[in-house]
Amino acid sequence: MYTTFIYDVDGTLINTELAILSSLQKMLKIDYDRDFGQQDLLFALGIPGTYALRQLGIHEMSIPMAEARWNYFTKDFSSSIEVFNGINDLMNIAQESEITQGIVTSRTSEEFTNDFVPFGLTSYLTHIVVADDTERHKPNPDPLLKFLEISGADPSTSIYIGDTIYDYECARDAGVDFGLALWGCKNPEQIPAKYKFETPFDVIKLLNQTQVEII
Numbered sequence: 782m783y784t785t786f787i788y789d790v791d792g793t794l795i796n797t798e799l800a801i802l803s804s805l806q807k808m809l810k811i812d813y814d815r816d817f818g819q820q821d822l823l824f825a826l827g828i829p830g831t832y833a834l835r836q837l838g839i840h841e842m843s844i845p846m847a848e849a850r851w852n853y854f855t856k857d858f859s860s861s862i863e864v865f866n867g868i869n870d871l872m873n874i875a876q877e878s879e880i881t882q883g884i885v886t887s888r889t890s891e892e893f894t895n896d897f898v899p900f901g902l903t904s905y906l907t908h909i910v911v912a913d914d915t916e917r918h919k920p921n922p923d924p925l926l927k928f929l930e931i932s933g934a935d936p937s938t939s940i941y942i943g944d945t946i947y948d949y950e951c952a953r954d955a956g957v958d959f960g961l962a963l964w965g966c967k968n969p970e971q972i973p974a975k976y977k978f979e980t981p982f983d984v985i986k987l988l989n990q991t992q993v994e995i996i
Contacts, residue, residue: 783987785934786875787925787957789943790886790897792826792965794868797896799861801826804854809837812850823967827945828919829887829912852892864900865964867981872905878988883908883932885924885941885951908932920950925957942984946972960984 791797802819809815825833830848839847875882882905886893889912903909908931915923929936941952944965949972952959961974962981969977978984 783880783938783940783958785881785883785932785939786984787883787885787928787934787939787941789827789941789945789948789962790884790888790893792944793865793942793948793962794884794902795862795864795897795900796965797862798826798965800855800858800896803858803861805833805851807854807857808847808851811854812847813839826967827887827943827947829889830892832918852895855896859896862896864902865981867964868902871981871984872902874985874988876905880988881907881932881934883910883928883934885910885919885928887912887919887924887947889913920947920954922951922953922955925951925955929955929957940976940987942978949974 788794791801802822802825805822805825806817806819809817824836830851831844834844834847835841872882884906888897893909893911897903908928910924910928910931912918915927917923925941928934929939936956940958940960941948941955942960942962943949943952944962949959949961958975960976960978961969961972963969963977963979964981966972
């Protein structure tokens with residue numbers, strides 16, 4: 782029986798794919814005159830922006846400004862960000878069942894505040910770990926280990942729910958079970974997981990100890 786649900790944010794709780802990729806695409810075109818298709822930028826989903834910009838060959842000294850500009854352009858696409866269907870129900874039912882809920886995300890504190898907090902889901906959360914809280918980030922296990930440290934949660938009764946291979950590797954190396962959020966995942970066949978959830982309502986089945994597909 783799980784007593785702690787830990788969630789990733791992007792692609793798990795909220796759908797930010799269009800906003801993230803479109804704003805990155807726009808920044809690269811305006812500031813660097815570089816054209817990218819969104820398919821070419823999918824690797825940027827699920828990792829800190831600084832990591833993505835390094836992979837794009839942005840000079841290290843220019844990364845803070847490039848990241849700030851990327852965040853600035855995200856506002857142009859903020860209307861496309863939405864909570865996935867079923868997430869409010871999941872978090873409400875988990876809270877009523879006295880499940881501890883928290884977040885481990887690659888977003889910075891500023892990004893989290895700007896793009897997640899307005900949806901009003903933070904009232905369900907007891908602990909939040911953002912990119913600013915650890916030196917190393919997903920897929921390194923440090924963010925999840927930090928969550929376990931500050932929350933006092935038992936890894937054996939905790940589950941991390943995310944949508945990318947980085948989330949899986951983070952959970953695996955932290956000794957925490959992993960559930961794959963198929964509703965936000967792009968390549969599920971390439972990601973091992975103890976559970977593969979078609980919808981947030983499948984996660985609710987864990988509360989009833991109902992059989993969920995185990996891979």
